[in-house]
Amino acid sequence: MTRKELIAQINKKQSFLCVGLDSDINKIPKHLLEFEDPILEFNKRIIDATKEYCVAYKPNIAFYESRGVQGWETLKATLDYIPKDIFTIADAKRGDIGNTANMYAKTFFETYNFDSVTIAPYMGEDSVTPFLSHLGKWGIVLGLTSNKGATDFQFSELKTGEKLYEKVLKTTAKWGNDENLMFVVGATKAESFANIRKIIPNHFLLVPGVGAQGGSLTEVCKYGLNSDCGLLINSSRGILYAGNDVDFAKSSAKAAKEIQQEMSEILSAT
Amino acid sequence: MTRKELIAQINKKQSFLCVGLDSDINKIPKHLLEFEDPILEFNKRIIDATKEYCVAYKPNIAFYESRGVQGWETLKATLDYIPKDIFTIADAKRGDIGNTANMYAKTFFETYNFDSVTIAPYMGEDSVTPFLSHLGKWGIVLGLTSNKGATDFQFSELKTGEKLYEKVLKTTAKWGNDENLMFVVGATKAESFANIRKIIPNHFLLVPGVGAQGGSLTEVCKYGLNSDCGLLINSSRGILYAGNDVDFAKSSAKAAKEIQQEMSEILSAT
Numbered sequence: 001m002t003r004k005e006l007i008a009q010i011n012k013k014q015s016f017l018c019v020g021l022d023s024d025i026n027k028i029p030k031h032l033l034e035f036e037d038p039i040l041e042f043n044k045r046i047i048d049a050t051k052e053y054c055v056a057y058k059p060n061i062a063f064y065e066s067r068g069v070q071g072w073e074t075l076k077a078t079l080d081y082i083p084k085d086i087f088t089i090a091d092a093k094r095g096d097i098g099n100t101a102n103m104y105a106k107t108f109f110e111t112y113n114f115d116s117v118t119i120a121p122y123m124g125e126d127s128v129t130p131f132l133s134h135l136g137k138w139g140i141v142l143g144l145t146s147n148k149g150a151t152d153f154q155f156s157e158l159k160t161g162e163k164l165y166e167k168v169l170k171t172t173a174k175w176g177n178d179e180n181l182m183f184v185v186g187a188t189k190a191e192s193f194a195n196i197r198k199i200i201p202n203h204f205l206l207v208p209g210v211g212a213q214g215g216s217l218t219e220v221c222k223y224g225l226n227s228d229c230g231l232l233i234n235s236s237r238g239i240l241y242a243g244n245d246v247d248f249a250k251s252s253a254k255a256a257k258e259i260q261q262e263m264s265e266i267l268s269a270t
Numbered sequence: 271m272t273r274k275e276l277i278a279q280i281n282k283k284q285s286f287l288c289v290g291l292d293s294d295i296n297k298i299p300k301h302l303l304e305f306e307d308p309i310l311e312f313n314k315r316i317i318d319a320t321k322e323y324c325v326a327y328k329p330n331i332a333f334y335e336s337r338g339v340q341g342w343e344t345l346k347a348t349l350d351y352i353p354k355d356i357f358t359i360a361d362a363k364r365g366d367i368g369n370t371a372n373m374y375a376k377t378f379f380e381t382y383n384f385d386s387v388t389i390a391p392y393m394g395e396d397s398v399t400p401f402l403s404h405l406g407k408w409g410i411v412l413g414l415t416s417n418k419g420a421t422d423f424q425f426s427e428l429k430t431g432e433k434l435y436e437k438v439l440k441t442t443a444k445w446g447n448d449e450n451l452m453f454v455v456g457a458t459k460a461e462s463f464a465n466i467r468k469i470i471p472n473h474f475l476l477v478p479g480v481g482a483q484g485g486s487l488t489e490v491c492k493y494g495l496n497s498d499c500g501l502l503i504n505s506s507r508g509i510l511y512a513g514n515d516v517d518f519a520k521s522s523a524k525a526a527k528e529i530q531q532e533m534s535e536i537l538s539a540t
Binding site: 022060062063065066068069072073076093094095096097098100101103104106107111120121122123124125126127128142145146147148149150151152153154156157158159164167168171 | 292330332333335336338339342343346363364365366367368370371373374376377381390391392393394395396397398412415416417418419420421422423424426427428429434437438441
């Protein structure tokens with residue numbers, strides 16, 4: 001999906017919500033366990049219930065990989081079920097030397113037909129660029145994550161005065177452009193977005209950590225929105241597990257709709 | 271496998287060779303393509319030919335993942351085929367927030383029964399520690415890699431005067447110990463090993479980049495060996511594709527044996 005197409009979807013749906021399909025066999029409603037592939041049944045119902053309110057789906061690959069071969073079959077069937085006008089993100093955080101990174105890119109872009117893959121930056125340029133050369137596909141590089149461990153290295157102060165994550169944003173941005181490269185930026189410190197927007201004003205940012213992890217949607221938007229929206233805000237547990245009975249999908253729809261309406265108001269006000 | 275057991279294998283075989291099972295359908299001998307699972311046939315013959323000369327096997331997961339469900343089945347069957355007294359490394363370079371890292375650890379340690387997994391450090395402590403709490407299993411953290419992109423961030427100079435990779439080694443070493451934690455350290459600059467051994471004298475180092483990528487075994491050993499050996503030196507292409515006809519496995523055995531003999535001499539001399 002191109003940047004233009006993504007922006008068109010955001011405008012049409014008045015939403016920049018990404019639903020994280022971190023579907024956990026131990027957390028889905030018990031009545032689904034009767035099905036041959038309970039996770040796929042769960043995903044299908046979540047997709048049906050939320051597709052009107054979101055512009056992206058993001059399965060975290062660990063949740064599928066941990067179920068062995070069955071998990072990869074579930075992932076493929078889930079991808080096939082997602083409407084083609086919705087952006088898809090393989091949250092895989094891959095990163096390896098050039099020719100290996102190229103294999104990972106092919107896996108997610110071709111075998112599973114994802115629009116994008118998240119990438120860890122530690123191994124540098126040749127681990128990132130193989131994800132940037134597929135037309136209409138995207139690499140989404142970890143900039144600043146929202147977990148506790150983010151402070152261990154990402155905030156390391158460099159001799160130049162900048163922090164490591166700032167160098168990662170600056171340097172990586174040069175390897176691609178705002179039509180093939182996005183960044184993961186956690187929402188735990190909304191004020192960081194003002195600084196980040198100075199470094200990468202135009203790129204789309206994938207933002208985890210709103211809601212359950214404590215970030216505020218309004219605050220993130222205040223500092224993070226740009227003239228093309230430029231944000232994809234992810235919610236996983238808050239939507240997936242909004243309900244836990246036979247009507248769980250209705251609760252998920254309601255949770256997604258509430259966020260979409262808040263987003264619609266924010267977009268109208270800017 | 272415990273550290274004690276690994277050291278016993280190294281002493282017994284007089285080898286610290288790791289064979290990288292980066293088995294590529296486009297590079298294996300053509301006559302194997304007749305089999306139902308050519309990669310598995312290739313791996314079995316490589317394992318039979320080299321198991322006497324090596325103490326570890328390291329499949330790079332990208333090579334299997336890129337083949338979809340079939341690839342994961344090949345990986346599982348390959349792991350089942352490796353003799354239990356040989357150390358196994360899932361070269362997966364995973365790294366995600368705590369509960370997700372835990373799922374990756376379970377996948378490789380339980381579903382596939384690997385002894386160890388390689389880990390990217392960018393997301394910090396909670397992305398690493400879930401790999402360190404499984405008895406007899408290991409996390410192998412990327413310290414200094416041997417690819418071109420290693421210079422982009424790993425060599426960044428910090429305000430404290432140290433380089434980023436030095437901070438990664440120092441900080442990460444505190445999260446575990448030399449019985450559950452190893453580091454990836456590339457061999458392109460053998461002199462770096464002297465400095466690295468000051469930071470982590472006792473840890474095992476997994477060393478790619480000897481041979482094809484230009485590092486010298488003698489030089490690496492000069493600076494990198496410790497009193498328990500402390501090195502696993504990886505070779506992939508140089509062994510896997512030593513030959514390309516029906517007798518390819520004999521060529522692989524010969525290539526592995528040559529390295530083992532060089533290692534045996536080095537071990538005897540220390």
